[in-house]
Amino acid sequence: MIKVKINGQEQSWDGDPDLPLLWFLRDEAGLTGTKFGCGQALCGACTVIVDKEAVRSCITSINDVAGREVTTIEGLHPNGDHPVQKAWRQVNVPQCGFCQAGQIMQAAALLMENPKPSHDQIREAMAGNICRCGCYQRIENAVHLASTGV
């Protein structure tokens, strides 16, 4: 039996220990905010925070996070008012919105580690998260905004 804390709640799993965390979250725990985009850690749509680090849940097995704390977009802030979420809304970032949960989780992790990232640091830290609609200019602006306080 694998035990993992997700958004502060204890969850358990007695199925395949190799099951990617992504599919546990989406299909077993009903937390569909985390998205499937590539399955190979190439696009970042499935980004969640494990302890304090951004990870791609599509290549992270449920066993890898046993005993650890997972935060998904649903658990980032109780009212959805994390500075990154607020900045995203202020800049009106999303187009289709599908990649945005992953982008927001990546940005939140970046700001935990580096509260005042430079232009280049933002562009580098966010380069693992693809947005096919092409919202990068606004994502960059929103991360700046979140880092300067909204």
Added chain:
Amino acid sequence: MNFIDNPGKLRGFEKHIRVEKVSRRSILKGLGVTGGFVLAAPVMSRQAFAYETGAGKMPHGVVVDPRVFVAVAPDGTVTILAHRAEMGTGVRTSLPLIVAEEMEADWSRVKVEQAHGDEVKFGNQDTDGSRSTRHYLIPMRQIGASARTMLEQAAAKRWGVPATEVKAVNHEVVHSASGRKLGFGELAADAAKESVPAIEGLKLKDPKDFRYLGKGQVGIVDLHDITTGKARYGADVRLPGMKYAVIARPPVTGGKLVSFDPDAALKVPGVEKVMQARGWPWPSKFQPLGGVAVIARNTGAAIKGRDALKLTWDDGANGKYDSVAYRKELEEASRKPGLVVRQEGDADAALKGADKVVVGEYYLPHLAHVSMEPPVAVADVKGDKAEIWAPVQSPGGTREDVAKTLGIPEDNVTVNVTLLGGGFGRKSKCDFALEAALLSKELGAPVKVQWTREDDLHHDFLHTVSVERIEAGLDKSGKVIAWRHRSVAPTIASTFAAGANHAAPFELGMGLVDMPFEIANISCENPEAAAFTRIGWFRSVSNIPRAFAVQSMVGEIAHATGRDQKETLLALIGSPRIVKPAVKDMWNYGEPYDSYPIDTARLRKVVELVAEKGEWGRQVPKGHGLGIAVHRSFVSYIATIVEVAIDEKGKLSVPRVDTAIDCGTYVNPERIASQIEGAAIMGLSLAKYGAVTFKDGKVEQKNFDDFQVIRMDESPGVTNVYIVPPGPDTPPSGVGEPGVPPFAPALMNAIFAAAGKRIRSLPLGKQLEA
């Protein structure tokens, strides 16, 4: 947002989310209690609008009925239906916003609900062709004005005053003579009893009184849900007892399953069943390819099970498709005469007599859509009834195809439209929904069919592959006197009918026969090209290769004559005039030519605007270069300037992009800017990396590592967008697609300016590093 699952419930940890069936009738209280007043014909009042659109000629036309689209609840909440699919353009906000504007509703008290697929009820729902605002600006205004009139009439009756004395203002109806006011909610029940006013007599707001339209101050309706993970996309629909499926499809288009061994797959924990999935021979429009489905308790198990399948395929005739060989065939075809599709003067003779002939042969490979959300659909088929939840651009078409595929009446099919995690034309084809419907029927249980990224790349309806060859004949003064453009590419029509070898009229009309230059001798030709895979619409469609060729050729002519790119471009566009190409029944994006002609004054204007705002001719550092391109598509006019920087190793970056768009009368400039910003990214993606290639009939790319798209670290430093203010009666035109075509040629013109190297073959790849 769909009606079946309550997003609020998904915040918990329930294994299966309880489904609440809420019928549409119970939601549409007030004005929507009973329906029925349906005009399935174009409804344009010539007195009010100086233009017409092609909306009425779309399948099922337009429905203008406030009782279908608007509901007012007793608490004052106004519910407006969005009948078009949201894939990132903002249409789910923009169309309801038009209704709210005209009915004087307060946007903060408006709820937007997504309409299911029912074109008889809602009118055409195909969300493609950059058509939604252009076709629905007038009808949505009329719907809003009708609703407002009914509310005003109800108030006037309540007070016993003439309707002319009352006025709806910001969610209330006001009788200023007596100072009385009634909220929309208080009037809802009475307003529902009012007859729907005749469209001809409707009084529309004076645009100077607009509070929302043209302002760009309103965020998209899904903004909060998107940023909190509550927004519902196709894959987020969960039904009780739902099974999760992935399908192994024939690796070659038209291939067939010979045999399969399910044993190893069935041993994977969580896998419940392995079954054959029904397929159709190629071509068969959007019918599924067939193969072997793995059914499991979650998607992860299904994927693992599929990896363990042992499969034998018969690749069939398309197993020979090879992109390297096919390119040679296209190039050879482009060097010989082909079907003449536009002829003015005598291009042959003029080219022979020209002082100089500039020749450009341009190659553009297949492209995949790769929307961030891969195709996915949920189906629940019970007896002769089917319910679908899917991110489809064409809910009406999906409903029709599901009914045909299952052999049940269309009335028995409900298609619920979720948010689309990107569409770009891929989700106009409903094969994934048909797969889910067929599996659900066979299993007798709800099923979600999830495509992986590899599935998406291997079984897309790809953007075509093409060779565009242009010969431009110049006289001694450098003036272009002859133009021959041969466009060779497999046609989208090949997906519908075997043996279609020539471009369809709508493909010819996308940048080939509508070429706007003022040249005396023009020949446009379309040599034959056979298709060996599924070809489909990709954002901007044939405009991508045509604009690339035509606008690159402008750069080549500028170089050949030693002139400035922009001046060369304006000289080719020529005098301000309405272009009348010698083409019988030229396809004009489905729009009447009188209202939407090729107007070179507007074309010139966007060039001049972008040149001014984008500081054309500015000094740039060493290794940098500026390029410009303009293109009319989806009846909008767009010009782009790209600045590139190339370092000593040949590494490219794009410090700045400037784009000017004339899309006529517009609704939401903030979303126009976001579309154009995104188009620069998509344009840069396809120019730098975009290529799907075939070997032995199979797509060679698998995922985002070998089908790359632009990431933030290589995205433009800044993208500036300038919108041409519309005249009082300028018809609205497209926004979603027109931004893409001018980008790649502007980029290549900039690369030439920076490095003296002309790139004629896409993608750029490592060509600058060689």
